[in-house]
Amino acid sequence: MVDISLQNVIKTFGNVTALNNLSLDIHKNELFGFIGPDGAGKTTLFRIILSLLLPDSGEITVGEIDVKKEIFKLRKIIGYMPGNFSLYEDLSIEENLDFFARVFASSIEENYDLIKPIYTQIEKFKKRKAGDLSGGMKQKLALCCALIHRPKLLVLDEPTTGVDAVSRAEFWENLKKIQKQGITILVSTPYMDEASLCDRVALMEAGEILSINTPKVIVSDFQERLIAVKATNIYQLIQNLKSYKNSRTVFPFGETVHITLQNESAEAKKDLIELENYLSTKQKCQVFYIEPNIEDCFMELMKNR
Amino acid sequence: MTDNIITVKGLTKRFGNFTAVNGISFSVRRGEVFGFLGANGAGKTTAIKMLCGLLKPTDGEAKVAGFDVFSQAEQIKLNIGYMSQKFSLYSDLTVVENIKLYAGIYKLSKQEIKSQTEHLINKLGMQSVRNKFIKSLPLGWKQKLAFSIAIIHNPKIVFLDEPTSGVDPIARRQFWELIYEASSQGITVFVTTHYMDEAEYCHRVSIMHQGNIEAMGTPQELKAAYQATSMNDLFLKIVR
Numbered sequence: 001m002v003d004i005s006l007q008n009v010i011k012t013f014g015n016v017t018a019l020n021n022l023s024l025d026i027h028k029n030e031l032f033g034f035i036g037p038d039g040a041g042k043t044t045l046f047r048i049i050l051s052l053l054l055p056d057s058g059e060i061t062v063g064e065i066d067v068k069k070e071i072f073k074l075r076k077i078i079g080y081m082p083g084n085f086s087l088y089e090d091l092s093i094e095e096n097l098d099f100f101a102r103v104f105a106s107s108i109e110e111n112y113d114l115i116k117p118i119y120t121q122i123e124k125f126k127k128r129k130a131g132d133l134s135g136g137m138k139q140k141l142a143l144c145c146a147l148i149h150r151p152k153l154l155v156l157d158e159p160t161t162g163v164d165a166v167s168r169a170e171f172w173e174n175l176k177k178i179q180k181q182g183i184t185i186l187v188s189t190p191y192m193d194e195a196s197l198c199d200r201v202a203l204m205e206a207g208e209i210l211s212i213n214t215p216k217v218i219v220s221d222f223q224e225r226l227i228a229v230k231a232t233n234i235y236q237l238i239q240n241l242k243s244y245k246n247s248r249t250v251f252p253f254g255e256t257v258h259i260t261l262q263n264e265s266a267e268a269k270k271d272l273i274e275l276e277n278y279l280s281t282k283q284k285c286q287v288f289y290i291e292p293n294i295e296d297c298f299m300e301l302m303k304n305r
Numbered sequence: 306m307t308d309n310i311i312t313v314k315g316l317t318k319r320f321g322n323f324t325a326v327n328g329i330s331f332s333v334r335r336g337e338v339f340g341f342l343g344a345n346g347a348g349k350t351t352a353i354k355m356l357c358g359l360l361k362p363t364d365g366e367a368k369v370a371g372f373d374v375f376s377q378a379e380q381i382k383l384n385i386g387y388m389s390q391k392f393s394l395y396s397d398l399t400v401v402e403n404i405k406l407y408a409g410i411y412k413l414s415k416q417e418i419k420s421q422t423e424h425l426i427n428k429l430g431m432q433s434v435r436n437k438f439i440k441s442l443p444l445g446w447k448q449k450l451a452f453s454i455a456i457i458h459n460p461k462i463v464f465l466d467e468p469t470s471g472v473d474p475i476a477r478r479q480f481w482e483l484i485y486e487a488s489s490q491g492i493t494v495f496v497t498t499h500y501m502d503e504a505e506y507c508h509r510v511s512i513m514h515q516g517n518i519e520a521m522g523t524p525q526e527l528k529a530a531y532q533a534t535s536m537n538d539l540f541l542k543i544v545r
Contacts, residue, residue, distance in 0.1 A: 037473030038444040135345040162390075162470055164344040164499055165537055166544045190471045191500070193537075205473070232525075234506060235485035251478050254505040254535065255524065299474050 003028040003184050004049065004153070009058030011044055018044040019055070020207040026186065026200075031179050033198035034188040035294070040204040042188040043083060046155050049186070050080055062153060076104065079151035081142050083158045089131030093122060093141055096130055097148055104149030115144045117177050136167040143174065147183075154178065156187040160194065172197050192295035203298050210301035215294060222292040222300060224260040225268055227275065228253070231285035240282045244275065251299060258296060310335045310462050310493045311356065316365035318351050325351040327516035328365060333509075335461070338484060338494045340504050343513030344544045349497055352513070353464055356495075358382050370461040383411070386455035386463035386492075390470040393451035396440035400431055403439060404454060411458035425453050445476025452483055462493040469500060481506055501537035510536075512543050519543050 004026040011019040019041050026032050034042045047053040049060060051071045060067040065074045087096045094108075097119075101107050112119075122140050125133070130141060139159060146154060156175075160168045172194065179185055187198070195201045196215045203210040203218070211218050231237040234252055241250045241259050248260045265271050268289065276287045292300075311333040318326040326348045333339045343349045354360035356369050358378030367374040370384040394403045404425055408418040426435050429449055439447060448468055456463050465484075469477045481503065484494050488508075496507065504510050504524060511521040520527055520543055524536055533539035 037476075038471040040473075158471075162345075162467065162499065164347075164544070165501055165540045166344055168499075169541065192474060235482075235489065238482065238485075251475075252481060252506060254502040295474050302473070302475055 002026070003030070003063060004186075005059075005061045006045075006049070007059040009045075009048060009060065010056045011041075011048060011053070012056055017207050019048070022058070022207075022209060024202060024209065024212060026184065029179065029182055029184055031175065031185045031187070031197075031199045033195055033201040034186065034204055035190075035192060035195050035201050035298070036188075036204035037190055039206065041207040042204060043157055045204075046080075046157050046186065046188065050078055050155060051075065076149075077152040079146035079149065079154045081146045081154075081156045081159060083161070085138050085142065087130045087138070087142055087145060090129060092127050092129055093133070094126040096141060097144055100145040101148045106149045108148065111148055111150045114150055114178075114181055115147050118147075118174050119144050135163065136170075139163065139167070139171065140174075143171075147178065152183060154183050154185045156185070158188050158190065160189055160191060168194070192293070192298055195294040201294075203294075203301060205298075205302055205305065208305075210298070210305070218294060218297050219292055222297050224248070224300070225264055225271070226290050226292045226296060227259045227261070227272065227287060228256040228290040229259060229275075229279070229285050229287050230256045231283055233283060236283055237285065240279060244278055246271075246274075249299070249303065251296075253295075256290070258290065258292075308335050309333065310337075310370060311495070312366075312368050313356075314366045316352065316355060316367050317363050318348075318355060318360065319363045324516050326355070326362075329513075329516075329518045331511060331518060331521060333462075333493055333495065335493055336488050336491045337509065338488050338496065338507045340507030340510035341495060341497045341513070342504055342510055342540065343497075347513040347544075348516045349513055350466070353466060353495075353497070356381075357385060357387060357464055383458075384461055386458070386460040387466075388448075388451045388455040388463070388468055389466035390448075390468060391466075394439045394447060394454070397438060399436050399438055400426070400442075400450065401435050403450070404457070407454045408457050413458060421457055425450075425457070429453060443473075443476070445472045445479070448472055449476070449480055449483060452480065452487075456487055456492055460492065462495060463487065465494065465496040467497055467499065469498060469503065477503075501535065501540055504536040504540075512540065514544050 002025045007023050009019055009022045036042055048055050051067050051074050062074055067074055097108055118140050122137050160171055200214050202212040237257050238252060241247055241257055246261045246263060248262045251258050261271055272287055279285050309332040314330045315328045317328050341349055355362045355374055358374060358381035369381050372380040404422045405418055408421055426432060469480055488494050509523050511518045527539055531539050531542050533542055
């Protein structure tokens with residue numbers, strides 16, 4: 001069942017095209033990720049879906065609601081956590097939460113069950129001012145405030161940017177709990193590894209969608225054979241691989257460097273041996289085939305644009 | 306004669322009764338790429354501010370580029386480079402104006418400013434945007450330019466605070482090639498990041514938690530010691 005539908009959405013700012021004719025459908029209760037770097041158009045897209053910005057052209061519906069015409073109907077059913085912290089720093093945790101509940105004519109008690117798994121992590125500090133909280137706690141409070149009126153659609157703009165790996169893992173666990181309550185969730189992130197935590201993702205770059213599918217299918221669409229090379233001196237390895245005459249792309253990936261070839265021979269093993277022979281004269285390394293991940297796919301799609 | 310460019314012993318910073326940095330000790334060698342990792346609020350920024358001569362420590366000792374953080378903060382500032390994700394370049398100045406501004410601040414001669422400007426623009430392939438405002442450039446370009454400017458005065462060490470946050474994956478990798486290049490020329494690179502794959506690119510890393518350094522070593526050593534499959538796994542094991 002389609003919950004959100006966008007058709008031919010275009011948005012320009014002066015001579016910059018922020019969204020270049022975007023169409024997509026998001027299903028009810030989906031955890032949907034928009035993956036892309038700064039400037040891809042993720043925030044603009046969210047603001048249009050949330051009725052905070054009008055598109056130059058295109059149609060958007062959320063459920064039965066026409067987003068461009070029925071703003072006040074829409075706003076009752078959405079929860080939004082913008083990229084920068086937007087709560088009242090002078091109010092305490094409890095006061096912020098109470099304020100947002102009341103704006104939506106609700107109360108903390110009414111929907112406490114929904115926020116409970118997250119709120120209990122910060123509840124013992126509830127008298128503390130929001131401005132005095134750590135980054136991780138601010139984020140949890142902002143999530144509670146976006147949920148306290150039990151929205152049908154929750155939109156989170158880069159909730160994990162600049163957040164450490166541990167807090168990021170916790171945040172995604174919380175999102176899964178919220179999804180179980182039947183809420184549709186849109187989330188954007190520049191961290192490619194978070195794509196695998198979404199039901200479906202749209203890979204975005206410069207106002208366009210490069211690919212849209214489940215993380216599994218996106219990875220299986222990768223056409224090249226991907227080789228990983230491991231060595232102690234990665235900088236030297238990158239230089240060596242770049243000067244390999246048959247190299248097509250060379251990208252460092254953690255402790256390995258990923259390489260694809262211009263001409264692949266019919267027999268995969270042969271390519272490996274050839275590369276191994278070439279490298280053996282330069283430096284000590286291990287060469288093996290590897291499954292691509294979302295980031296490999298993203299870079300491949302960027303390259304082919 | 307030691308080849309250490311940073312030596313830190315028992316470095317401590319307290320704010321009231323809160324200890325942000327709790328007696329950390331480590332050293333960084335010339336030309337090393339040192340990853341300074343840790344959870345949000347672990348004390349990384351406070352430690353970096355002390356090393357850059359921007360914040361007086363409460364206790365301990367630290368020498369950066371041969372200068373003492375207590376008594377020679379101004380000399381430290383002249384001998385280091387610094388860039389962060391939040392602030393690096395002036396968005397209302399053009400590419401060339403930014404280069405000239407920073408080169409001037411770091412007291413390069415007129416002749417040097419001229420030659421360095423051309424050198425940087427050619428090296429980064431920015432001929433077509435040389436007179437464009439910084440705000441009109443993609444983030445990846447800005448960050449590459451900001452890094453090159455941060456080392457325009459050929460400092461002994463450059464501090465990078467989350468330089469690649471939000472940068473697209475290809476530009477992020479190009480950025481790391483610039484880091485490697487600087488390192489191979491003898492510039493020490495002191496970098497923080499939340500991308501755990503980037504932690505693998507460092508020669509050595511330290512992991513900070515609640516004001517203390519919990520672990521330090523090469524990525525291979527640390528993964529072996531904690532039986533972790535990746536740096537992400539290692540980080541979760543130490544900080545959680």
